[in-house]
Structures are given as C-alpha cells and as structure tokens.
Amino acid sequence: EDxxxxxxxxxxxxxxxxxxxxxxxxxxxxxxxxxxRQDPGKGPEFLFTLYSAGEEKEKERLKATLxxxxxxLHITAPKPEDSATYLCAVRGGAQKLVFGQGTRLTIxx
Amino acid sequence: xxxxxxxxxxLFRKEGQNVTLSCxxxxxxxxxxxxRQDPGQGLRLIYYSQIVNDFQKGDIAEGYSVSREKKESFPLxxxxxxxxxxxxxxxxxxxxxGNTIYFGEGSWLTVV
Numbered sequence: 001e002d003x004x005x006x007x008x009x010x011x012x013x014x015x016x017x018x019x020x021x022x023x024x025x026x027x028x029x030x031x032x033x034x035x036x037r038q039d040p041g042k043g044p045e046f047l048f049t050l051y052s053a054g055e056e057k058e059k060e061r062l063k064a065t066l067x068x069x070x071x072x073l074h075i076t077a078p079k080p081e082d083s084a085t086y087l088c089a090v091r092g093g094a095q096k097l098v099f100g101q102g103t104r105l106t107i108x109x
Numbered sequence: 110x111x112x113x114x115x116x117x118x119x120l121f122r123k124e125g126q127n128v129t130l131s132c133x134x135x136x137x138x139x140x141x142x143x144x145r146q147d148p149g150q151g152l153r154l155i156y157y158s159q160i161v162n163d164f165q166k167g168d169i170a171e172g173y174s175v176s177r178e179k180k181e182s183f184p185l186x187x188x189x190x191x192x193x194x195x196x197x198x199x200x201x202x203x204x205x206x207g208n209t210i211y212f213g214e215g216s217w218l219t220v221v
C-alpha cells in the first residue's frame with residue numbers, strides 16, 4: 001500500500017530563516033511525487049512534480065528535491081506570504097494520488 | 110476562465126438527509142476525483158472517474174455516491190449512510206495520461 005509521511009507537522013520560522021520540509025514515501029512504481037500549497041479554506045495549489053531520484057525543481061523561494069525514499073521542500077529566505085500548509089502526494093501504479101497529512105508552515109515577520 | 114468550479118461553497122445538512130455537491134470543469138480533462146479533508150489531516154480519496162460513465166471507489170467510499178454522465182461534471186452525493194459527513198470536500202481533475210491533478214476551491218459540509 002502506498003504511504004506518505006510528512007514532517008514536521010508544524011514549523012514556525014522567522015522571516016529570512018531558511019529550512020526544509022520532509023516527505024517520506026513508499027510506493028509501488030512511482031509515477032510522480034507532487035508538492036502542493038494549501039491556504040486555509042482553499043483548494044490545494046499545484047507547485048511541483050518530480051518523477052525520478054536526483055530530480056530538482058525550483059520556483060521562487062522554493063526548491064523540491066527527490067530521492068528514492070523521500071523528498072524535501074527547501075524554503076530559502078521565506079517571507080510571511082509563504083505561510084501555508086504544504087502537502088506532499090505520490091502517484092503509483094494505481095493511478096491515484098496518496099497524500100501525506102501536510103506540514104503547517106508559519107513565517108513570522 | 111478555465112478551471113474547476115465547486116458549488117456550493119458552504120452547505121448544511123440535517124440528520125438523515127442526502128446532499129449533492131457539484132463539480133464542473135472546463136479544462137477538457139478526462140479524469141475527475143473527489144477527496145475529503147478533515148481538520149489537520151491530509152486528503153483521502155472518496156471516488157474517481159477516468160472516463161464518462163465509469164467510476165471507481167477510493168479509500169473511503171462508504172456513504173457516498175457519484176455519477177459521471179458528462180465529461181465536465183462529476184457530482185458527489187453524501188447520503189444519510191455517511192455517519193460523519195462534516196468535512197471539507199475537494200474535487201480535482203487531470204488529463205488522460207497526465208500526472209498533475211488540479212483542484213477546485215472546495216466545499217464545506219456541516220451537519221446540523
């Protein structure tokens with residue numbers, strides 16, 4: 001059974017303080033690892049898709065990396081507007097997304 | 110504008126009632142999904158459909174029903190058999206063979 005575990009559950013940073021969020025996964029035949037951002041009361045907003053170990057993607061202050069067992073979402077010099085819940089999901093042979101429980105990120109000014 | 114539209118945004122259900130959540134997309138995507146999100150938790154798959162007139166149960170299908178009569182529409186009915194329906198419901202879609210799944214803005218369902 002495909003599984004995704006995200007850590008930490010919650011993270012508070014000061015503005016400008018870089019850090020990383022972790023997503024550990026087990027999946028049969030990885031067809032993609034996805035990162036989403038979700039603001040309170042809103043639907044998830046797509047950020048990145050990673051397909052194979054060693055792949056990296058960047059968008060503004062965010063950078064996602066992938067190994068065979070985990071993915072990291074690195075946040076460099078974050079701003080208060082980066083505060084949100086970040087969701088990780090994997091898609092395996094069953095063609096459905098399996099989500100982790102998310103990391104709630106708060107950036108204090 | 111292209112996208113996924115869910116309605117209503119907020120819905121209240123009395124005990125014993127069935128309610129239907131609407132999901133419409135104009136992205137011409139083949140596959141559509143319904144997820145449930147409880148506070149502080151990740152998304153759990155209720156039902157998904159990869160083509161018109163066909164759909165499969167997800168991990169928590171009990172107490173829910175769906176139909177897929179048109180490519181652009183995938184309504185979800187929360188039946189009275191669903192004992193704990195209060196949650197945030199999210200509809201999503203993706204292209205055939207595509208990997209990225211795009212979400213609507215969600216619908217809040219509360220039992221009163």
